[in-house]
Amino acid sequence: MTRDEHILRELFAAASAAASPDGKFATRLPAAPKGRTIVIGAGKAAGSMARAFEAEWGHPCEGLVVTRYGHAAPTRQIEVVEAAHPVPDEAGLRAAERILALAHSAGPDDLVVCLMSGGASSLLTLPAPGLTLADKQEINRDLLKSGAPITVMNRARRALSSIKGGRLAAAVAPARLVTYIISDVPGDDPAVVGSGPTIPDVTDPETVLQELRAYGIPVSAKIEAAIRANIVVDEIPPGDVHMIATPRSALVAAAGRARELGLNPLVLGDAIEGEAREVATVMAGIARSAALYDDPVAKPCVLLSGGETTVTVRGKGRGGRNAEFLLALALALRGEKSFAALACDTDGIDGSEDNAGAWIDAAFIQDAYDKGIDLPGYLANNDAYSAFAALGRLIVTGPTLTNVNDFRAIVIR
Numbered sequence: 001m002t003r004d005e006h007i008l009r010e011l012f013a014a015a016s017a018a019a020s021p022d023g024k025f026a027t028r029l030p031a032a033p034k035g036r037t038i039v040i041g042a043g044k045a046a047g048s049m050a051r052a053f054e055a056e057w058g059h060p061c062e063g064l065v066v067t068r069y070g071h072a073a074p075t076r077q078i079e080v081v082e083a084a085h086p087v088p089d090e091a092g093l094r095a096a097e098r099i100l101a102l103a104h105s106a107g108p109d110d111l112v113v114c115l116m117s118g119g120a121s122s123l124l125t126l127p128a129p130g131l132t133l134a135d136k137q138e139i140n141r142d143l144l145k146s147g148a149p150i151t152v153m154n155r156a157r158r159a160l161s162s163i164k165g166g167r168l169a170a171a172v173a174p175a176r177l178v179t180y181i182i183s184d185v186p187g188d189d190p191a192v193v194g195s196g197p198t199i200p201d202v203t204d205p206e207t208v209l210q211e212l213r214a215y216g217i218p219v220s221a222k223i224e225a226a227i228r229a230n231i232v233v234d235e236i237p238p239g240d241v242h243m244i245a246t247p248r249s250a251l252v253a254a255a256g257r258a259r260e261l262g263l264n265p266l267v268l269g270d271a272i273e274g275e276a277r278e279v280a281t282v283m284a285g286i287a288r289s290a291a292l293y294d295d296p297v298a299k300p301c302v303l304l305s306g307g308e309t310t311v312t313v314r315g316k317g318r319g320g321r322n323a324e325f326l327l328a329l330a331l332a333l334r335g336e337k338s339f340a341a342l343a344c345d346t347d348g349i350d351g352s353e354d355n356a357g358a359w360i361d362a363a364f365i366q367d368a369y370d371k372g373i374d375l376p377g378y379l380a381n382n383d384a385y386s387a388f389a390a391l392g393r394l395i396v397t398g399p400t401l402t403n404v405n406d407f408r409a410i411v412i413r
Contacts, residue, residue, distance in 0.1 A: 004340035004411050007261050008359055011254045011302065011409045012344055012395070018253035019346055019402040021045060021052040021182060024244035030178050032059045035109030038175075039063030039078045040099045040168075042124040043117030043194055044347045045182045047073035047080045048401035050115060053180070054078060064102060065115055066095035066123045071347075071399045086352065087140050088125035093133050096126040096163055103168055106175035114168070114177065118184025118347070118403040120194025121154055126163040128230040130222060136160055139217060146215040147312030149273050150185055150192070156217075157195045159208040159227045164194070165201030169238055172198070177239030183246045184346075184405040186271030186307050190241050199238050205231065246270070247306040247404045250346065254409065258302045263411065265304055266290075266297040272307035276321045277328035277379065279309050283410060284332035287339060290412045303410040317383020320350030322357035322406055327384040329410070330360045331375060337362050338413040344395050347403040350385075356397045357407075358388040367391055 001009075039050060039061050046065035051073040054061065063078045068085040083092030106112050127136050139160065143153045158165035169177055177198060185192040191199040205228045212219050247270035255265035268286070272279060286303060289295050297303070309321045322343035329341055344350065344357030368375050368391060378387040388394045 002361065004361055005359055007263070007411060008340060008342035008409055010261065011257055012342060012407055014257035015250035015254040015407045016346055016400050016402065018250045019182065019245045019404040021049045021244060021402065023052070025053055025056040025180065028180070028242045028244065029056065030111060030176070030240065033109055033111035033176065035107055037061040037111045037113065038102055038106055039065065039113045039115065040102055041065040041115030042067070042099070042120035043182070044068050044071050044085070044119035044403040045117035045401055046115055047071055047075070049117065049180065049182065050075050050078040050080055053113065053115065064095065064098055066092060066099070068119055068123065071401055073401055083123050085119050085122045086144055087137055088122045088133065090133065092123050092125040096124045099124065100126060100163055100168065100171055103171035106172055108174045110175040112172045112175050112177050114179040114198050116179060116194045116197065117182040118193060118405065120197070121157045121164070124163055124194065124197060126161060128160050128162050128226045130226040130229070131160060135223065139223065142217045145313045146217060147275065147310045148211070148215040149310060150308050152211045152215065154192050154195045155203050155208050156212055158201050158203065159205060159230060160223070161195065164197050166196060166199055166238065168197035169200065173237065179239060179241045181241065181243050182402060182404065183243055184308070184403045186273060188243055188246050190243070245402065245404055250404045250407060251304050251306055254304055254407070262300065264297050264301040266301060268303055268305040270306040272305050272309070274309060276309040276311050276325040280325045280328035281332050283408070284329055287333060287410050287412055288336065291336060291338065300411070300413045305408045306404070306406055308405045311382060313382050315381030315383060317378065317381040318353060318385035319382040320353050320355065320357070320385055322350045323355070323384035323388055324379070324382065325408070326358050326360055327375060327379050327387055330364050331379065334365045339411060341408070341410040342395065343406065343408045346400060346405060346407050348397045348400040353385050354396060355385065355394040357395045358393045359395055360393060364391065364393065
């Protein structure tokens with residue numbers, strides 16, 4: 001392992017540790033209720049959040065959370081089930097039905113704790129009246145291929161759901177509700193994380209329909225009617241909301257570790273969105289400026305960023321938005337002699353593959369040339385995963401049991 005690969009992995013480890021739910025509940029716990037404590041939730045971090053809450057709560061509790069296949073964590077009192085992500089399945093539908101039933105069962109003396117993290121939009125699937133699971137699966141696939149930003153995707157998911165957009169909070173009333181969130185979205189809006197099951201939604205249905213059409217998503221008459229009819233009429237109290245980990249906190253932790261490793265960190269932002277290869281072109285320009293002029297930060301340095309890029313799928317390869325970003329970055333930085341970069345999803349899964357992301361350095365382009373690997377061709381086919389696999393540059397961590405979205409680091413010397 002080279003020095004820079006080691007440093008990049010250290011920075012990613014620091015970011016992931018900051019995103020863990022362990023130890024994050026102690027100062028935010030509510031008073032114990034007279035009645036039951038019911039824990040419900042969903043997301044890629046739902047299992048680890050349930051485990052961490054149990055460890056710090058100190059009172060009896062019960063409940064159910066749903067997480068992605070392979071992302072469960074051992075718990076004593078709270079049941080953890082698994083379902084599909086990013087395209088929902090029957091297991092997610094059954095879990096959503098059970099979670100909604102638990103919410104309805106809460107009485108005025110009970111406390112309902114909701115644990116939300118990224119991925120809940122797909123995992124907590126309960127179609128709006130008039131729609132089937134197949135309807136939601138189809139539109140979810142279309143959204144994932146459209147290049148639409150996560151904010152647009154989640155507005156559509158709320159509009160198509162019987163549980164998101166505050167509808168779960170309506171079921172909890174009159175019990176006390178406390179929501180804990182690990183954010184994976186730009187701006188940390190609680191209504192966007194997991195499509196906000198406990199946060200009232202005020203989105204105009206016409207806005208959702210316009211956005212779907214703008215991104216080329218087919219809207220049938222049935223879906224259009226369901227979106228227009230699925231409006232939350234009553235005022236819904238969201239209860240107490242606590243953000244226990246965010247993309248920003250992960251970047252701050254990585255910046256601190258960078259200083260310990262002798263690098264000047266520059267955090268470019270935690271809410272960077274856009275086509276992965278276009279974001280890479282911009283990042284390459286900033287990296288070149290640092291290399292040539294020590295501006296906007298002096299060498300040796302590291303550019304840190306988060307957020308969620310998108311990929312408009314046109315090829316038939318094995319992608320992942322972080323791998324696509326990194327392959328585009330490598331091509332944009334060809335000729336630079338002293339750089340290294342990593343791009344990974346903090347949940348440990350880049351898209352639907354088995355890697356968290358990948359890494360590159362100045363030798364990457366030459367390595368590909370020596371092995372006859374056509375990097376521009378792989379990029380054109382949305383096949384960055386295969387390129388990095390062939391060159392031994394994948395980062396494989398397995399599920400991290402948390403999720404604050406993408407993490408990118410570019411080291412310049």
